[in-house]
Amino acid sequence: MAPDLHSLFRIPGPSQADINSFHNDGYIAYPNVFTDQARQALIEEIEGLEQVRDYVRQLPDLQGDPKPYFIRPWNDRGPYADQLIDDPFITSLLRATIGDDYHYCHSALNIAPRGIGPLRYHQDHHHWKHENPVNLAEREKYYVQILYYLNGFTRGDRNLKVIPGSHRVAPTEDATPDRMLAGEFDAEAGRPLKEKRLELPPGSMVYINARIFHGVEPKPADSPQPYRIFNIDIFKEAGPPHRYTQEIPAEWLAGASPARKKLFLRQAYSEGCWAS
Numbered sequence: 001m002a003p004d005l006h007s008l009f010r011i012p013g014p015s016q017a018d019i020n021s022f023h024n025d026g027y028i029a030y031p032n033v034f035t036d037q038a039r040q041a042l043i044e045e046i047e048g049l050e051q052v053r054d055y056v057r058q059l060p061d062l063q064g065d066p067k068p069y070f071i072r073p074w075n076d077r078g079p080y081a082d083q084l085i086d087d088p089f090i091t092s093l094l095r096a097t098i099g100d101d102y103h104y105c106h107s108a109l110n111i112a113p114r115g116i117g118p119l120r121y122h123q124d125h126h127h128w129k130h131e132n133p134v135n136l137a138e139r140e141k142y143y144v145q146i147l148y149y150l151n152g153f154t155r156g157d158r159n160l161k162v163i164p165g166s167h168r169v170a171p172t173e174d175a176t177p178d179r180m181l182a183g184e185f186d187a188e189a190g191r192p193l194k195e196k197r198l199e200l201p202p203g204s205m206v207y208i209n210a211r212i213f214h215g216v217e218p219k220p221a222d223s224p225q226p227y228r229i230f231n232i233d234i235f236k237e238a239g240p241p242h243r244y245t246q247e248i249p250a251e252w253l254a255g256a257s258p259a260r261k262k263l264f265l266r267q268a269y270s271e272g273c274w275a276s
């Protein structure tokens with residue numbers, strides 16, 4: 001089926017309440033935001049990838065020792081996944097939160113099978129975890145993760161969990177998730193910091209400021225969902241590379257519109273690129 005290249009989403013852009021949620025809570029959850037057609041087409045596209053088919057085929061043999069499928073960067077994208085990069089809804093969200101001066105950073109695809117363990121609370125802003133002058137200078141810039149949950153998740157079954165407001169706490173060594181949840185940083189955040197366990201239907205997405213603490217719960221061995229499909233696109237405010245800022249495949253650049261080229265024309269991460 002030819003993709004509807006206008007938009008894969010039901011809504012054109014964020015509401016003021018969404019933007020407030022991004023700034024106050026550090027994330028926006030969009031349940032069932034893909035059109036039915038786009039959701040189905042994206043799942044088909046991903047499940048049709050040769051590597052994914054091989055992975056899914058061998059899942060029954062790995063029941064005692066489940067392993068996720070994980071690829072970063074995820075470049076093997078069909079027309080629907082490609083459209084995610086600058087769909088009008090995504091562009092509108094990025095402009096309304098970061099502004100006009102942002103770049104595509106990188107992508108990943110992750111498939112989590114039954115029996116897989118948790119992902120502890122963490123933050124993903126790579127300039128905080130390194131102390132080069134570049135990292136110190138870039139620390140306050142936006143790094144935004146767009147998490148796509150095409151087949152959704154329920155609470156207690158590979159659900160995403162967040163600490164709303166934790167993006168407002170300065171990223172020092174003391175600011176651990178345990179101490180936040182014990183109330184030690186409520187004053188700095190200007191609100192009680194509590195865990196929120198999300199639950200999202202198929203076709204959902206979560207837009208997060210990578211400063212927010214987030215984690216993922218395990219997938220029970222008897223989950224009714226055989227595997228959870230998760231793909232992510234990451235965008236960064238213009239500036240030096242982050243830890244995973246990917247090389248853009250030549251064919252992406254060759255076919256890119258001027259607006260898309262603007263997203264792609266930036267330096268990729270390489271060993272030592274922060275050193276000088």
Ligand SMILES: O=C(O)CCC(=O)C(=O)O
Pocket residue numbers: 110119124145147159160214215216230232
């Ligand atoms: O698997 C998920 O739901 C989220 C994973 C995550 O935290 C990340 O990709 O940064």
Ligand SMILES: [Fe+2]
Pocket residue numbers: 122123124214
């Ligand atoms: Fe993360």
